[in-house]
Every structure is written in structure tokens, then in C-alpha cells.
Amino acid sequence: MIATRESRLALWQAEYTKSLLQRLYPSARIELLGMTTRGDQILDRPLAKIGGKGLFVKELEAALLDGSADIAVHSMKDVPMVLAPEFALIAIGPREVPLDAFVSSRYASLADLPPGAVVGTSSQRREAQLRANFPHLAVTSLRGNLDTRLRKLDAGEYDAIILAAAGLTRLGLSSRIRAVLPAELSLPSAGQGALGIEALASRPEVATWLVPLNDPLTAACVRAERSASRALGGSCEVPLGAYAVARGDGIWLRGFVATPDGARIARAELEGTTADPEALGLLLAGELRAQGAEEILASLGG
Numbered sequence: 426m427i428a429t430r431e432s433r434l435a436l437w438q439a440e441y442t443k444s445l446l447q448r449l450y451p452s453a454r455i456e457l458l459g460m461t462t463r464g465d466q467i468l469d470r471p472l473a474k475i476g477g478k479g480l481f482v483k484e485l486e487a488a489l490l491d492g493s494a495d496i497a498v499h500s501m502k503d504v505p506m507v508l509a510p511e512f513a514l515i516a517i518g519p520r521e522v523p524l525d526a527f528v529s530s531r532y533a534s535l536a537d538l539p540p541g542a543v544v545g546t547s548s549q550r551r552e553a554q555l556r557a558n559f560p561h562l563a564v565t566s567l568r569g570n571l572d573t574r575l576r577k578l579d580a581g582e583y584d585a586i587i588l589a590a591a592g593l594t595r596l597g598l599s600s601r602i603r604a605v606l607p608a609e610l611s612l613p614s615a616g617q618g619a620l621g622i623e624a625l626a627s628r629p630e631v632a633t634w635l636v637p638l639n640d641p642l643t644a645a646c647v648r649a650e651r652s653a654s655r656a657l658g659g660s661c662e663v664p665l666g667a668y669a670v671a672r673g674d675g676i677w678l679r680g681f682v683a684t685p686d687g688a689r690i691a692r693a694e695l696e697g698t699t700a701d702p703e704a705l706g707l708l709l710a711g712e713l714r715a716q717g718a719e720e721i722l723a724s725l726g727g
Contacts, residue, residue, distance in 0.1 A: 428485040428494035431459040432570040434592045438620055439498045441595075442518075442638070449637055458494050460484045482623075486512060489625050496631060497623045501616025501647055502589070504623070506655035515632040516622040516639040517647050521591035523618030523668065525551060525611040527604040528578060528593070529585035534604045535559055542584040545577065549685055551587050553664035554611050557687030575601065587611070591618040612666035612681055615650035619643055642671055645699040649678050652706025657682060657718060663725060667709070669702070676702060680709050682718040684725070691717040 429439035436459065443455050461484070482504060485497040490511065501517060508514070532538050538559070545567030546552055552564045567574055567583065571592050578586050590605050622638065624631040646669035653667045664685055669678040675698050683690040693712035697705035710718075 426456055426458050426488075426494040426496075428458045428460060428488040428497040430481065430485070431461055432572075434571050434596055435498070435500075437595055438500065442496075442498045442620065442622065445518075445638055446634075450634070458488060460488065486623070489623070495624065495628075496635070499621045499623060500589075500592075501619040501621040501651075502614040504616065504621055506615070506651055508623075511626055512623055513626040513632065514621050515624050516635040517644040518620045518622075518638055519640040520643045520646075521594055521618045522605065523613045524590050524608060525606045525613060526588050526590040526593055526602040527585060527606055528575070528588055528601050529603050530579060532585055532603070535562075535585070535606070535610075538562055538584060543582075545574070545583040545586040547574075548587075548614070549662070549664040550614055550666050550683075551611060553683035553685055553687040553690070554666075554681075555587070555687070556685075557683065557690055558610060560687075571596065571598075589613075589617055608668055608679065612679060613668045615654040615665075615667040616647045617668075619647050621647075642699065645702045646670065646676055646678075649676055649697075649702035649706045649709075650680075652703040653678065653680050653709040653713075654706075656707050656710035657713065658722065663722070667706070669705075671699075672696065675699065676705060678705055678709050680713055682713055682721050684721055689717065689721055689724075691721060 427439050427443060429435050439457050446455050482499060488494040489497060527535055540561040541563055543563045543565055544555060545565055547567050555564050567586055574586055590602060593599055593602055622635055649669045650667035654665055657665055664683040667680040669676045675696050677696050679694040681690055681692045691713050693709055693716050695709050
């Protein structure tokens with residue numbers, strides 16, 4: 426049994442995982458357990474103010490604990506940086522485009538937006554980078570699942586919105602993308618574009634079954650990103666990005682920490698091997714602190 430949120434994107438991700446497992450184990454009976462999480466229910470406040478990304482996984486984890494489900498499928502960017510000891514990430518699959526996407530019915534790019542144009546985003550990470558690079562824009566909160574956000578854009582509530590390119594691509598909505606934002610302009614969130622599979626740490630047999638779904642290189646990149654984010658107290662309350670890509674035999678890891686208004690940003694980048702991605706993430710976190718992240722985090726209460 427696969428536990429999943431009931432948004433269209435989450436169901437696509439769960440169905441995709443189901444199809445992979447069905448090919449691996451054709452005689453197995455695999456079903457979905459759709460669930461509504463608190464993160465899906467509370468849409469009138471920014472995620473940072475109601476408990477953060479953990480609100481998208483708590484109910485799914487409860488289903489793992491009570492035996493209603495064997496695994497849960499998540500967008501890795503929605504998985505808290507620290508899991509309770511009862512749980513384990515047992516597989517991270519190949520990555521879709523991990524970058525952010527500019528979506529607008531009227532404008533072709535962020536550079537085309539006039540002063541005062543309203544840009545919607547649910548992410549403090551995106552907001553800080555937008556405010557730093559485009560201080561003339563009005564950045565406002567945007568909650569709801571992907572379809573809800575697109576409806577709000579089409580209704581004229583926003584001149585443009587920023588979404589993860591991966592979600593639009595997976596749902597066959599890549600035509601809505603007017604521009605994919607380069608990492609230099611909008612560094613992604615840790616794990617963005619990757620799917621993760623969670624199970625109980627006490628069920629090693631489940632982890633064994635899922636080994637073929639793990640992509641080692643993607644997993645190494647995501648582990649490096651999550652290590653850096655975790656070391657810096659990464660949450661929805663901290664505007665923080667971490668993005669790793671394979672470069673030759675190693676990993677190129679970039680990161681930033683900012684104040685929500687984008688006035689202060691600490692940036693750093695490092696290269697390392699895939700042998701110990703967590704160590705690379707810790708090194709990046711240390712470099713970011715040396716570049717000023719310590720003061721920024723202190724101002725945020727982190």
C-alpha cells in the first residue's frame with residue numbers, strides 16, 4: 426500500500442511509483458491510500474506560519490506507523506530535513522528538471538514585468554531571491570495545490586507566479602512555463618524535482634524491495650543538499666536554497682541563506698566527491714556561515 430496526498434501532482438507521483446513497482450513485481454498487489462494532510466487543508470496562511478513542510482507528511486507517516494501503508498511517496502522538497510527515528514528514506518528516484526519556472530499569461534519573463542507587478546509564490550526562498558533581484562515587483566503569498574495556483578493566476582489575481590518546473594512537467598503542463606529560471610537567478614530548494622520513498626526504519630525488507638528504484642547519483646546530490654539545509658536549520662522559516670549537480674566524477678554544490686526581504690544574502694559553493702555527500706553539505710554550511718549566514722540566521726531566530 427502506497428500512502429499519498431490527494432493532490433493531482435501527488436497522485437501522479439504515487440501512480441508513477443506504483444507503475445515502476447508493478448513492472449518489478451508483476452504478481453504483487455499494489456494500491457494507493459489517498460490522504461488529505463493539514464498542509465493541504467490550511468490555505469489561508471503562509472506555510473512558514475503554520476508548521477512548515479512537515480504538515481505535508483505527518484498523516485502519511487501515521488499510516489506507516491499503524492500499518493495502513495507500507496511506503497509513502499513524497500516530493501523531496503516537501504520532506505522535513507530531520508525525520509523521526511521511526512522513519513527512513515529508502516529510495517530517491519531520478520530527478521525531473523529541478524529548477525523554478527516563471528508562469529504568466531501576459532509576460533514572457535521576470536525582466537518583462539513592470540514595476541508593481543504582482544508575483545505569487547509559496548516559498549520564502551523564492552521570495553527572497555525575487556526581492557533581491559527584482560525589488561520593483563510586489564511579491565505576495567500563494568498557497569494551494571498546483572491547479573489552484575494556476576486558477577488564481579488565470580483569474581487575474583497575479584501577474585505571474587513561480588512554481589517548480591518539475592510539477593508542471595509531470596502533469597503535462599509544460600506549455601504553461603514561459604521561462605525556466607536559471608539557478609543563478611533562483612537557486613532551487615533542497616531535493617526539488619526528486620521523488621522520495623519513505624518507510625518504517627524497522628522494516629528493512631521494504632527497503633530491500635525498493636533498491637531498484639533508487640538512483641545513486643540523484644540520491645547523492647539530494648543528500649548533499651539536505652545535509653547543508655539541515656545544518657543551517659533549513660525550514661520554511663529560513664529563506665535557503667541548496668542545489669547539487671553532477672560534474673565529472675564529483676558533485677558541485679551551491680547554497681545561499683537570505684533575509685526574507687533579500688537585503689542580505691550569503692552565498693557559497695563547493696565541489697566534492699559522491700562518496701560522502703553529507704560531509705560536503707556540512708562543509709557548504711560552514712562556508713555559508715563564514716560568508717555571513719550566521720548573522721542572518723541569528724536575525725531570523727535560527
